[in-house]
Amino acid sequence: MTASQDPARRTFWPLLRQATAYELRKQVAFRVGFVVRELGHGLVEPLVMLCVFWALYRSAGEGAVLRGWTFPELVQYVAGLLVVRKAMFHNRALDLSTQIFEGRVTKYLVMPMDYFVLAVARFTQYTLLQLGIGALTWTIGALVAPEHWLFPVSFGACAGALTLLLLGSWCCFLVYYILNALAFWLDVVWSLLVMVWFVISFAGGALLPVSQMPPVVFRVLEYGFPYWTISAPIEVLMGRLAAADVARGLAILAVTAALLEAVRRVVWRRGLARYGGAGM
């Protein structure tokens, strides 16, 4: 069946637009909730990390370099982390497992559409909103503390970092989607999602730069998508990684995304075969 003949494929983009607009409207329905969930999320941990490094470098002495990082560079890293963590897809935007447990997926299965478009709408809405909030955060930081803040070394670095971030965020989204879809088999899924978040944030450099970890650890982690989603884009903006590294990162992310997409399709198809439609 060609794209023009298949109703699901024909409606994908219009439905994606509609669903994204609807999801965005939902986010602004509750004011305090919006501030708490969307603006506040992901702001505190990088600042906590900064305080820890400040205490550490104070004990190390003025101008100390610890495994290739000075304190001013770490401040810039944290500034980058504030933006990157915002934009990177987080599972709180996806409640697929709950929908499966409660049988709310059922009504979509009889419609001439691909259910995946609704999840993609969540991703799109989340990314658009959080990129905007990230940009606002960056602007405020640049105005308040320009001498410490992270300014991209070039427009090219900006483009490279953004591409890595978006592709990496897409990989995170696919991972969360697959884990959520395990709800077709398991009674409980949320603990798996939390575990994956721990792994992604540690392996990606949300607690400390990956390149500051012991060399043997770094050599392993630099082949994983978390590093190219969190740590690497920041280092690209700082000029610590070059264009060749960006290309390598994009290749790793592209291969990861392709593999995850294949897994996603298999898991969804198999899961639907088991689906009991509970709650119909």
Place this chain on the structure above:
Amino acid sequence: MSTPFNFYVRVARQYTRIGWVRKSQFRWEFVNQVVMDCLYYLSFLLTFQILYGLRDDLTLAGWTRDDIRVFLGMAFVTDAFMMTWLGQSWHFGDDLKAGNLDAFRLRPGPVWFTYSFQRFSPEGLTNMLVAVGLLTYGLVRHPAIGAADLWLVPLAFAVAFTAQAALVVLLQGLEFWAVNADLSRFFSQIFTQISDRPLDVYPRGVKRFFIWAVPIGALAWFPAGVLVGRHGALFVLGYACLIALFAVAAGRLFARGMRRYESAMS
């Protein structure tokens, strides 16, 4: 007339029994959550191991590697207490919106207790054992802590657990003024992130705020400091009293907040 003490004991015993009954039906969830928390502990231990490994002479605002082991053990124990007894608090925002506090309003006993403590978690208890093990390891390895200091451990636990319960009740109370905002979940996460590092790493104003105004310092910083001998006797006594007052204030705020409860109309 206030609720008698044996009410709390009887109900807590039943909640414990029910927690075990529940978990016997969801064994996969039990294993999952134990593994999840162990990963959480591991990520922290690894992070601090890497940080202190950057150079041999590093400290964190005066906290040595030996001190941090005790600190992390204490932070994990408090977190495990939260998981064991106060897991229902994660659902408070949703329950408030859905009007699920009705039954607790009707029954004898304070709502803050009958609601918040209902989800006893055997996996939390298991993690408590792991956390106590890590704390014990930290205490044993610490050069300045001896057997004579062990009497401080129950005091440290008492202050930490009281503060944790009071904080949960306070955050739930705040949620009555901003339904749909998920305030308790949001602030709970933030306070955990902040209190999982020694307060001495933060700027002075921030440190003072989290010691005196919103005493999350009582979750790990204060009890760990007591164990490693960082605090004087007067401060220890005074702070313990402050935590008790804080607990009373949190309960009052919650009771006030119940007046705003609208209950979803069926």
Place this chain on the structure above:
Amino acid sequence: MVSAPREVALAARGVRKVFRTYERQKGWRGVLGNFVRRDWQDIVALDGIDLAVRRGERVGLIGANGAGKTTLVKVLTGIVPATSGEATLLGRSSFDLGDAEKRRLALVMGQKSQLWWDLPPLDSFRLLKEVYGIPTREFEARVAEFSAMLTVEDKLGIQLRQLSLGQRMKMELIGAFLHAPEIVFLDEPTIGLDLVSRETIREFLVRLGRERGITMVLTSHDMEDIEDTCERLVILDKGRVLYDGELVELARRVSGKRAVEVHVAPQHALDEARLAEAIAAHGAELAGRTALALTVLVPAEQLTPLMRVLFEIVPVRDLSVERQPLELLVKELYRGGAIPTAAANPSSTTFPSPDHGPEEPTPEEPAP
């Protein structure tokens, strides 16, 4: 000999309950506008309710959707506070009940479970045993007795979420009566249940209510629930009391009318004008109409003349005649029909304030 009036168990005096909400504007401009500025509105759920229920009374509380029944129950039980006015239960302000009062009170909600969803009911009952401090022997006896009455003895060990709706409701009732409450509120306990389950539950309530003198307030959309269980009826409409009186009194109002249901042959067209004229001429009214049947309410003395005319106009296939169901009268009332005034009823006159004791009994009247 006139018996002393019973103590007032619960009362509402001038109770108002107002909820604040805002109207969500449409479109993107509206959504962003809502973010910045909101037009708050007050929704008046209860508008000056005066009510008193004495010990042992069984009161039916009915009203259209949105009339305020559930809100009133929640104010009286202290789940939510009244915006203004006074609601008392057992002599204390409803919102400030102590543990002692709560042990004498129960609420069953047909649309909201109070037991633990993922536990067998027996485990929930054991928890309630500790919460209410029920002695073990009494607890076991009541569980056995109530589960036998409701025919769910073999379901006590099955997870609540795996039970049918009827079974779940029965478990909710057992849980509510375990601690031998003196006052029980039931908010649509039979909603969504099959006929047999409803019957069983009604019998359970009637039996316990009569044997143990329990004060009951029952809300329901099913008039049979009310007629079988209650002796007094309160009708709410838009947050106000529309009617408050004995059910017997209301039933007397309808005894003078008959409801005639006429089944017609569908293929024959009706002379509508003649039909309407005949109905009006006999002081009757058309109470219901479908493609296959008409229901006509007629004064009893006009029944025979009207039937003669109907047989001439309407191709009758089948016919039934019964006293006007209470349901049809209540429908009339919802539509703004005439009602007996509440002042004519002795039930709702006195309102004790919190902390005052029960009323002084009136002196006995001399025998005729």
